[in-house]
Amino acid sequence: xxxxxxxxxxxxxxxLWRYFAxxxxxxxxxxxxxxxxxxxSSATIQxxxxxxxxxxxxxxFANGATSDFxxxxxxxxxxxxxxxxxDAFIVGLNGAAFIxxxxxxxxxxxxxxxxxxxxxxxxxxxxxxxxxQSNLNYVSCIVxxxxxxxxxxxxxxxxxxxxxxxxxxxxVIIALxxxxxxxxxxxxxxxxxxxxxxxxxxxxxxxxxxxxxxxxESAEFEEIAQLSExxxxxxxxxKKSDDFQKELLSNVSHDLRTxxxxxxxxxxxxxxxxxxxxxxxxxxxxxxxxxxxxLTGLVNDILNASKVSAGLGELNKKVFNLTxxxxxxxxxxxxxxxxxxxxxxxxxDSNLYTLADEEKIYQxxxxxVSNAVNYTGEDKCxxxxxxxxxxxxxxxFAVRDTGKGIPEEERKHIWDRxxxxxxxxxxxxxxxxxxxxxxxxxxQSHAFDFGVKPAxxxxxxxxVDFPEVSSTPDGE
Ligand code: ADP
Numbered sequence: 335x336x337x338x339x340x341x342x343x344x345x346x347x348x349x350l351w352r353y354f355a356x357x358x359x360x361x362x363x364x365x366x367x368x369x370x371x372x373x374x375s376s377a378t379i380q381x382x383x384x385x386x387x388x389x390x391x392x393x394x395f396a397n398g399a400t401s402d403f404x405x406x407x408x409x410x411x412x413x414x415x416x417x418x419x420x421d422a423f424i425v426g427l428n429g430a431a432f433i434x435x436x437x438x439x440x441x442x443x444x445x446x447x448x449x450x451x452x453x454x455x456x457x458x459x460x461x462x463x464x465x466x467q468s469n470l471n472y473v474s475c476i477v478x479x480x481x482x483x484x485x486x487x488x489x490x491x492x493x494x495x496x497x498x499x500x501x502x503x504x505x506v507i508i509a510l511x512x513x514x515x516x517x518x519x520x521x522x523x524x525x526x527x528x529x530x531x532x533x534x535x536x537x538x539x540x541x542x543x544x545x546x547x548x549x550x551e552s553a554e555f556e557e558i559a560q561l562s563e564x565x566x567x568x569x570x571x572x573k574k575s576d577d578f579q580k581e582l583l584s585n586v587s588h589d590l591r592t593x594x595x596x597x598x599x600x601x602x603x604x605x606x607x608x609x610x611x612x613x614x615x616x617x618x619x620x621x622x623x624x625x626x627x628x629l630t631g632l633v634n635d636i637l638n639a640s641k642v643s644a645g646l647g648e649l650n651k652k653v654f655n656l657t658x659x660x661x662x663x664x665x666x667x668x669x670x671x672x673x674x675x676x677x678x679x680x681x682x683d684s685n686l687y688t689l690a691d692e693e694k695i696y697q698x699x700x701x702x703v704s705n706a707v708n709y710t711g712e713d714k715c716x717x718x719x720x721x722x723x724x725x726x727x728x729x730x731f732a733v734r735d736t737g738k739g740i741p742e743e744e745r746k747h748i749w750d751r752x753x754x755x756x757x758x759x760x761x762x763x764x765x766x767x768x769x770x771x772x773x774x775x776x777x778q779s780h781a782f783d784f785g786v787k788p789a790x791x792x793x794x795x796x797x798v799d800f801p802e803v804s805s806t807p808d809g810e
Contacts, residue, residue, distance in 0.1 A: 347528035354520030359513050366509040370502050377498045381470055381489060386463060388414050389472030389487040392422055393461065396485055397476040404479075408433050419493055423486045424478055427456060432478060449473050449486060456482045468492055530558045534565065546573040574751065578767075590632065593625035600625075649691045649779060653803055656688045656729060660720050663699050667707065674714070676707060681719040686729045688800040694776045701769040702733050702796045710735035711793065722802065732797040734789045745786055749774040 392414070396407050411422040415435035423434040429446040431438055439445060445466075452464050453473055461474035472487040530552040537548045546569060550562035600618045608614035660682055670676040706716045717734040740748060740755070747753045754767040777784045783799040 345528075346531065347524045350524035350527055351521050354523055355517050358516035358520060362509050362512045362516065366505050369505050373498055373501055373505070377494050381491060381494050382463060384418065385420065385470050385472045385487055385489045388418055388420055388422075389461065389463075389474060389485070392487065393474040393476055393485055396424060396478055397459075397474075399478055401479045404433060408435075411435050414487075419490065421488045421490075423484075423488075424476070425484050425486065427482055427484070432483065449484060453484065456484070465491070468495070527555075530554060534558070534562060538565065541569055541572075544576075546576065578751075590629065593628050596625045597622050597629075649694070651689055651691050651780075653687055653689050653805070654692050655805070656686045656731075656800060657682055657684050657720060659692065659695070660699065660718070660731065663696065663703065664718060666700075667703060670707060676710075676714045676716065679715065679717045681717070681721070683720055683722045683729075685805070686720065686722055687803050687805045688729060689803045690780055690782075690800065691776075694780075698773045698776050698798065699731065701773050702798075705769060705796070706733045706735040709737040709794075711737050723799075724802075726799075727802045728783075729800040729802050730797055731800065732795050734793055734795045736789075736791070736793040739788050739792055739794050740786060748786070 392407075392411060395403075395410055399407060407424070411424075411433060412435050414420050414422060421434070421436050423438075424432045425434075425446065426432065429443065448466055449471070452471075453460065453462055453475065456475045458475060458477070461472065463470070463472050465471065468491050470489040470491055472485075472489075474485045476483050476485050478485075534550055534552060537550050540548050548569070550565040550569070552558045552562045600621045604615055604618050604622075608618050661680075664678060664680060667676070667678060671678060703716065703718065710716055713736055715736050717732075719730075719732045719734075721730045721732075723730055744755055748755070749770050751768065751771040753771075773784070777798060782801075785797060787795045787797070789795045
């Protein structure tokens with residue numbers, strides 16, 4: 335079944351690109367606007383400083399001078415006119431020019447009227463800066479050749495403004511190019527960040543189709559690397575479970591069919607042949623019983639497997655007599671002593687109590703003893719002990735077999751789900767690799783210590799440390 339993504343969901347790459355691009359455009363726009371503004375105002379301020387410096391310099395020269403200095407003053411005024419691009423005039427109060435660096439402009443009367451109204455009457459040593467008709471003007475009240483005059487310096491701002499305009503144009507062009515570059519870089523960055531995620535998604539799709547050979551790879555970013563690691567772990571677990579299901583299905587169908595065929599065959603034999611011969615009948619009935627036991631074991635494993643995958647649920651802890659509990663379980667194994675020649679040796683301290691989930695601990699002890707039975711040596715001996723360890727307030731349960739033991743490198747794997755040793759044991763054991771995993775989950779949920787050690791003289795010792803508690807309050 336294909337899942338459609340909701341329409342609201344957007345592509346991460348597009349979003350990232352959009353945000354990166356927006357961010358850079360904003361930065362570039364702000365920087366350009368600031369540059370644009372600063373350029374205009376600093377050009378104006380500079381022009382003003384210039385006109386004041388030239389104007390005050392000329393005022394210093396001309397103020398109080400006599401006509402003898404006319405030549406010098408005129409020279410100085412011309413020098414500024416050439417180097418600074420300014421015009422300078424010394425005019426009387428009626429508007430007649432005494433010295434000027436250029437011919438009087440056509441609209442001189444208008445210019446002079448404006449000058450007069452700005453200065454507001456001749457006042458000794460007064461100077462004013464004002465702008466009019468794209469000119470920056472400096473006017474000072476001076477006495478030249480014994481007469482009250484005005485010194486006017488005119489700075490045509492068009493020159494300054496033109497160079498500012500061309501610089502502003504450069505700024506706009508640079509900003510546009512920068513925005514274009516930022517779009518490309520943002521696109522590449524967004525692609526680079528989102529690419530590993532879409533790769534993971536492609537791999538996940540392949541895995542969903544049942545290809546477990548895929549490998550989630552991506553080490554460029556730490557978070558993605560962690561995600562791939564988790565996905566690889568999940569994939570391995572799914573693969574294990576899938577393999578297990580397939581194996582279980584083929585095993586189960588094969589294993590169920592064999593005992594069922596046997597049961598049917600021997601039941602028919604009892605009915606038709608051995609019914610009246612008690613010895614033969616019992617032998618045949620025993621086969622039926624053995625095969626039924628095998629069936630029960632198989633069904634139990636399948637049930638346990640589903641229980642483990644569904645989680646083990648809440649613990650139902652209570653205080654109980656561990657000594658009697660272990661005896662109870664060992665009695666259940668008693669039939670093996672009679673029917674299959676197993677020998678159980680027990681060394682159990684009396685009257686020990688613990689606090690645990692009795693039903694689940696039953697499964698733990700049962701699985702450990704079953705394994706010892708399954709994997710013990712030719713002598714078919716199993717040793718079970720329950721020992722009080724008062725100094726640590728613990729009770730150690732241990733079960734030892736005489737089998738070939740578990741190689742060190744395998745010891746940490748045997749607790750994994752579906753793990754089964756490849757080694758041949760004394761007797762071929764039909765297991766599922768789930769028993770010890772169930773033991774581990776139960777004991778970990780109790781926070782009990784447990785483990786396996788090699789036994790002296792071969793075989794293994796599996797142990798569990800139970801907390802020791804005093805007997806129930808009513809002294810049961
Ligand atoms: P199963 O017994 O169904 O295969 P378990 O989870 O109980 O699964 O055990 C996992 C593996 O650990 C077994 O396949 C076996 O190789 C190894 N094992 C368990 N108990 C013993 C033991 N007492 N001696 C030797 N090997 C053992």
